[in-house]
Each structure stands twice: as C-alpha cells, then as structure tokens.
Amino acid sequence: MLIAQMSDTHIRPKGVLAMGRVDTAGHLARAVAHVIALRPVPEVVLVTGDLVDAGMAEEYAHLRELLAPLAMPVYLIPGNHDLRDPLRAAFGDHRYLPPGDFIQYVVDDGPVRLVALDTLTPGAPHGELCARRLDWLEERLTESGKPTILFMHHPPFECGLKEFDEARLNVGADRLGAIVQRRPNVERILCGHVHRPIQMRWAGTIASVAPSTAHQATLGLSPDAPLMYSMEPPAVALHQWRPGVGLVTHLSYIGEYDGPYPF
Ligand SMILES: [Fe+2]
Ligand SMILES: [Fe+2]
Incomplete structure (x- = not known):
C-alpha cells in the first residue's frame, strides 16, 4: 500500500497569489x-x-479543480486556515466527510487503517483535540488492532520553530499521547502545519510533519528567529506499507533536477 501525503496547499481564488507572492495553485498542479x-x-x-x-x-472550488486529475481516493482534513462547512459543501461527493461538529473519519479498506483527526479551532492558529474528539479516537482505536496511521494538521510536539510551537496542538496533546502510548499498532501520526519535513519519536510512535506543496517555513531554530518562508523545493511524503517490513517513509521532491544517472 502506497500512501502519498500532500500538505498545506493554501489555495486562493483563481488569479490570486497567497500572501501576494506565492502561486499555490501552480504548485499544487505540479504536485x-x-x-x-x-x-x-x-x-x-x-x-x-x-x-x-x-x-x-x-x-475550495478552485482546490477541487486542481485535485480533479487524481484518480485515486483523496482524503481531506481541515487545518487552521480552513472552515469546515465550505470544505464540506465543495466536496459533497467525498462521502467519508461526516456531518456534525468535527471532520473525523476512518478509512479501513486496506492493510493500514487511516484515522483522520480534526484539530481545527475556528479563528485560532493553534490546534485542539477536545474530550469529544479524543473519546471518538479512543473508540475507533478500540475497534481494531490493525496497523494504523493517525493524520491531523497540527503536530502534537514542539519542533523548535518558536512561532509554530506556540501554535501547535496546544490542547489535548497529553491525552492524545496517553492514548497512543497504549497502542503499539499506531505506526505514525502524520501532520502538516509547519511547512517543513520534521520527525520525532512521540508517545512511542513516530510523529512527522510533511512539507508544503508550495512555500516552506525557513529553518529558524534560534529562539528569536522570525517567522519567514522561502521557496525551498516542495515535496510530497510517501508512506509505503509492505507486509513483513512495515511502514517506510520517503520524501519525493517536486521539480526538475539534474539526472537520473546510473550509479
Ligand atoms: Fe500551512
Ligand atoms: Fe496550519
């Protein structure tokens, strides 16, 4: 089973650049x-x-057009720049998107179970998993011992980039960690939000952040580093499950590079 992860597509209306500068639609089309x-x-x-x-x-209408060439199932979750109702309205044929307060769902038709978590707090940059969302997760994880990937927008860990750490999963991370710690079948927690490739051992599993398909956060690890972005190469993460091996993650960079040449 090969799973591609794109993140932080930040699509604007047609003809509008993100932050007046970034052609996120062109980047997504290339991704x-x-x-x-x-x-x-x-x-x-x-x-x-x-x-x-x-x-x-x-x-969302523009996003829908840009994603249309993908023939395989595409699973969406909201981030802090999203709003649930317009997202659901534009993707009404994405039957997995549930009605109600949160966009959380399970995809269980392959060797790895995919569990989507909704960390959106409308109007705030940080993420939250309230008791209701975490109760739902506990119930879902009790249903099956299959290898499982959790995916959500906000990382639950501090990544060392100050501005993002102040707006990570600020509420619910401790309980999420306690839930995951008891479940060795949770192979990964796949996140976005930080616009960089990052990994950490967290609660006994691997939590990771995928880069954006467009602009990347500059690597500012000093405590006073300002929040900046640059046009470092964008990438998609590829998570490949193989029986007897497990889940291996690669980054696949989008763009034209010299090569390939034989070793
Ligand atoms: Fe983002
Ligand atoms: Fe975000």
Whole structure:
C-alpha cells in the first residue's frame, strides 16, 4: 500500500497569489502531476490541512479543480486556515466527510487503517483535540488492532520553530499521547502545519510533519528567529506499507533536477 501525503496547499481564488507572492495553485498542479507520474502510482492521497488559505467557497472550488486529475481516493482534513462547512459543501461527493461538529473519519479498506483527526479551532492558529474528539479516537482505536496511521494538521510536539510551537496542538496533546502510548499498532501520526519535513519519536510512535506543496517555513531554530518562508523545493511524503517490513517513509521532491544517472 502506497500512501502519498500532500500538505498545506493554501489555495486562493483563481488569479490570486497567497500572501501576494506565492502561486499555490501552480504548485499544487505540479504536485498533482508529480503524484500521478510516480511508479507505482500511490493508491491513496492524504491532504493534511490548510487546504485553502482563507476558508472561502471560491478557494475550495478552485482546490477541487486542481485535485480533479487524481484518480485515486483523496482524503481531506481541515487545518487552521480552513472552515469546515465550505470544505464540506465543495466536496459533497467525498462521502467519508461526516456531518456534525468535527471532520473525523476512518478509512479501513486496506492493510493500514487511516484515522483522520480534526484539530481545527475556528479563528485560532493553534490546534485542539477536545474530550469529544479524543473519546471518538479512543473508540475507533478500540475497534481494531490493525496497523494504523493517525493524520491531523497540527503536530502534537514542539519542533523548535518558536512561532509554530506556540501554535501547535496546544490542547489535548497529553491525552492524545496517553492514548497512543497504549497502542503499539499506531505506526505514525502524520501532520502538516509547519511547512517543513520534521520527525520525532512521540508517545512511542513516530510523529512527522510533511512539507508544503508550495512555500516552506525557513529553518529558524534560534529562539528569536522570525517567522519567514522561502521557496525551498516542495515535496510530497510517501508512506509505503509492505507486509513483513512495515511502514517506510520517503520524501519525493517536486521539480526538475539534474539526472537520473546510473550509479
Ligand atoms: Fe500551512
Ligand atoms: Fe496550519
């Protein structure tokens, strides 16, 4: 099973650049073409939040057009730049998107179970998992001992980039950690939000952040580093499950690079 993870697509209305500078739609179109050209072709695509930039219906309609070339199932979750109702309205045929207060769901038709968590707190940059969302997770994890991937927008750990650490999963991370710690079948917690590739051992599993398909956060590890972005190469994360091996994660960089040449 090959799972592609895209993150932080930040789509704007047609003809509008993100932050007046970044052509996030052009970047997503290239990311989609990149995923389609991979061999083997990923069976599933996860998009881990900040799907659009301002939660606008027009942005979700644009996102929908940009994702349309993907023939495999595409699973969406909201980030802090998203709004649940316009997201659901634009993707009404994405039957897995539940009605109600939160966009949490399970995809269980392959060797790895995918559990989507909704960390959105409307109007705030940080993430939350309240008791209701975590109760739901505990129930879902009790149903099956299959290898499981959790995916959510906000990372639960401090990554060392001050501005992002102040707006990580600020509420519910301790209980999430306690739940995951008891479940060795949780193979990964896949996140976005930070616009960089990052990994950490967390609560006995591997928590990771995938880069953005567009702009990346600059690597500012000093405590006074300002919040900046740059156009470092974008990438998609590829998570490959093989029986007898487990889940191995790669980054696949989007763009034109010299090579390949034989070793
Ligand atoms: Fe983002
Ligand atoms: Fe975010």
